[in-house]
Amino acid sequence: MxxxxxxxxxxxxxxxxxxxxxxxxxxxxxxxxxxxxxxxxxxxxxxxxxxxxxxxxxxxxxxxxxxxxxxxxxxxxxxxxxxxxxxxxxxxxxxxxxxxxxxxxxxxxxxxxxxxxxxxxxxxxxxxxxxxxxxxxxxxxxxxxLNRLKIDVHVFAMIMTIALRFIPTLIEETEKIMNAQKSRGADLETGSLLQRVRALLPILIPLLFSAFHRAFELADAMECRCYHGGKGRTRLKxxxxxxxxxxxxxxxxxxxxxxxxxxxxxxxx
Amino acid sequence: MAAVIELEHVTFSYGEEAEDQGFIEDLSLSVEEGSFVAVLGHNGSGKSTIAKLLSGLKLPQKGRVFVCGIDTSDEERELEAKKNIGMVFQTPDNQIVATIVEEDVAFGPENLGVEPSEIRRRVDEALAAVGMEEYKDHAPNKLSGGQKQRVAIAGVLAMQPRCMVLDEPTAMLDPRGRGEVMKTILRLREQYGMTIVLITHYMNEAAMADRVVVMDDGRVAADGTPREIFSQVQKLKQLGLDVPQPTELIDQLKQAGIDLPDGILTVDECVQAVTRAFMEE
Incomplete structure (x- = not known):
């Protein structure tokens, strides 16, 4: 799905x-x-x-x-x-x-x-x-x-790239968490709207936790690869x-x- | 030979909350150019802290860390130090930045401001070195764990570092991925003479290195060639570590009174030694 x-x-x-x-x-x-x-x-x-x-x-x-x-x-x-x-x-x-x-x-x-x-x-x-x-x-x-107006365009582009990169990863993870919770008897499909929203919490919390964890690790990896913003950066393509x-x-x-x-x-x- | 990495009386701790996790106390260690050093240790022994210190992500509270002669606390030469030390981390997914394999490999050189034509050359070379050239247009999330980790290695390689530090690069992989990554590491060493520091808890991986450093409680508990280290079976067990299976088998046979040589690491050596012992009897 x-x-x-x-x-x-x-x-x-x-x-x-x-x-x-x-x-x-x-x-x-x-x-x-x-x-x-x-x-x-x-x-x-x-x-x-x-x-x-x-x-x-x-x-x-x-x-x-x-x-x-x-x-x-x-x-x-x-x-x-x-x-x-x-x-x-x-x-x-x-x-x-x-x-x-x-x-x-x-x-x-x-x-x-x-x-x-x-x-x-x-x-x-x-x-x-x-x-x-x-x-x-x-x-x-x-x-x-827009860089002249002190708006760091590069940062927005970087954020967009990372978002695009991690959307499939996080979707995969959501599915894993959903399956894990379902296998423990979590009911995601039935009940009133309020019940179903509440059932989503055990999915969202681990997902957020893991997303933050990923963000910190990615930041470390980027820093190790000499990332220091858009200044002096060249492009492959x-x-x-x-x-x-x-x-x-x-x-x-x-x-x-x-x-x-x-x-x-x-x-x- | 010159030392690529030098730790001088380094003390580091993550603060009071993580009191007994991963601290390092008065650690001195130097890694020579072109050598392949494995750092072993149980969880919390401080082995991953070494990676954090070498990468400059953490600075020591006491003592100094040098990478290619550059003090990692020297802010002005920060990029130069980082450029010379390639870091590969445990989780393959969390170190790939771009949506296309070759663009991810290009990320490091792009940050360093390398000319586009030179980036192209380095990317192709790095992908060939890890055997991933046919995947250069793929999306990283469609790759297996071992392949992702090889892309991460290529990404580091494209910065042309003098040394590579791998922090448990195979811990999240299946046996096949683990094999792929280890093969790649050995190839880098053979083809490029790359200095490699491999932090691991797999004994058979450590056995491939030419020097093994065993960490315990933030100190070096043992330091020597794999043969020297793994012949001290009892000591390793006290430190909460296993020994490679062939070594373990030989050790138990010796305890049972069979006369066998020390320092056996591989299955082949083990088979030879055991057959020789039986022939003699």
């Missing part, structure tokens, strides 16, 4: 998107999210959709996998779409008691739903095509200018922008400009 939890949903494949510099991918994703929110009419959203589908296609990750990433947010999409449909004034198409459905409302809810879907899809492209390590690396380097990254930026920027122009020049409805 616990083993099914995956952190970072990397989907291994050979594609242009996989091979791109993670920094470029990360920045492009952020840029695109902004652009998605700037797209306020059918032409702009159409462009967003076309670009999004093109990226999806290039990533060589099966459509099924993308659909799976959309599944958990279906309720949110429906909820926001319904709210938007009900609360926008305009040409009334259908009316019952105090509920009014307007043409503008329907359009708006369609836009909003589409926008949320694009948002999820484009972030999924990033997580499916980038390993957690690459992502951490990219985040550390993208945010490295250098990130390099290649031709494909420049090409991607070359395509991405005009597309963004196009979407923004379409959004500004053409009226909303």
């Amino acid at each position: 616990l083993k099914d939890i995956t952190i970072g949903q990397y989907y291994p494949a050979f594609s242009v998107i996989h091979a791109m510099d993670p920094r470029v991918k990360f920045l492009m994703m952020i840029g695109f999210i902004v652009v998605i929110f700037l797209a306020w009419n059918i032409a702009a959203l159409g462009l967003v959709l076309v670009f999004c589908l093109a990226v999806l296609f290039l990533s060589r990750v099966p459509v099924k996998v993308y659909l799976k990433s959309l599944k958990p947010i279906i309720p949110i999409i429906i909820f926001t779409a319904v709210l938007n449909a009900l609360y926008i004034d305009g040409e009334v198409l259908w009316k019952w008691w105090i509920i009014e459905i307007t043409k503008e409302g329907l359009l708006r809810s369609g836009y909003v739903a589409l926008r949320i879907i694009m948002l999820i899809l484009i972030t999924s492209v990033l997580t499916y095509t980038t390993t957690p390590t690459q992502l951490t690396d990219a985040i550390e380097r993208v945010f490295s200018p 250098q990130l390099k922008c290649a031709g494909r990254d420049y090409a991607a930026i070359g395509i991405f920027l005009p597309v963004c400009a196009g979407i923004i122009c379409a959004s500004v020049l053409i009226p909303i409805f």
Whole structure:
């Protein structure tokens, strides 16, 4: 059960998107999210959709996998779409008691739903095509200018790396502890909610204890391997922008400009 | 030969709460370059404290600890001392930092600010030295205990230390993992002439070293070649230690009145000595 939890949903494949510099991918994703929110009419959203589908296609990750990433947010999409449909004034198409459905409302809810879907899809492209390590690396380097503001970006990246490293280990340990407690007659599955929460205590306490123990030992090991923060540190893997990254930026920027122009020049409805 | 490690009249204790656990009293010890020293002792004899002192994680209350001529209490040369002494600990999981094997091996040289191309070379060499090169892209949590411990050794090796201190590296492993780790240690010694300090409570591991130091109550109780140490069967037993099984067997046969030589460590030697004794009779 616990083993099914995956952190970072990397989907291994050979594609242009996989091979791109993670920094470029990360920045492009952020840029695109902004652009998605700037797209306020059918032409702009159409462009967003076309670009999004093109990226999806290039990533060589099966459509099924993308659909799976959309599944958990279906309720949110429906909820926001319904709210938007009900609360926008305009040409009334259908009316019952105090509920009014307007043409503008329907359009708006369609836009909003589409926008949320694009948002999820484009972030999924990033997580499916980038390993957690690459992502951490990219985040550390993208945010490295913050070092000037005395924010130690390296520390956050290190914490993220260690967390990623130890999540599977701790999950394994949780399972071991659960089995140990079950074999002594602990009942984790039945009873009221309160009883079940209380039954979790004998699992959480040893788990926390062991996590702290691990943390102290890891700190010792890191110190012995000359870790002294990010200062003067080099990296095994250098990130390099290649031709494909420049090409991607070359395509991405005009597309963004196009979407923004379409959004500004053409009226909303 | 020059001493890589030097402890001069070192006294250390963990404080009053841990009164009789792992303290060290007026301990002097030196390890020569290129030697393979095993430190034996029962739990709480202070053997793991030696590792903590050598790594600079703990500083002595009295006396001084030198690693490659550098006092471990010298804060300015702390990194230099740590770089020269590679530490491998007991729990394989708690010393691997990165999510990918080769990135973990690179962690030490990265901290030292080594050039990326040189890190690459060192990582490949270190992984080859422990026989883990084909796992370089794997996630550490998918490896067996013995493999994780070999990755930890590679991680230390990539810093190019002059000495390696292993604190019960096989205690958490199954017999197969234990074999893998011991084979790796012996290979490092043969191929690189690495100075090795192996802290252990397994007698057969200690028997592979060329010097055995037996710790008891924070002092050195015995110091000599494995043959010298393990021929003192009664003394070792008094110190709460076992002897290697072949040595134990020979000792009991001798007590039963059979004439056998001293200092037998391996199964082969034992078989030879016993057959010779029977042929003579």
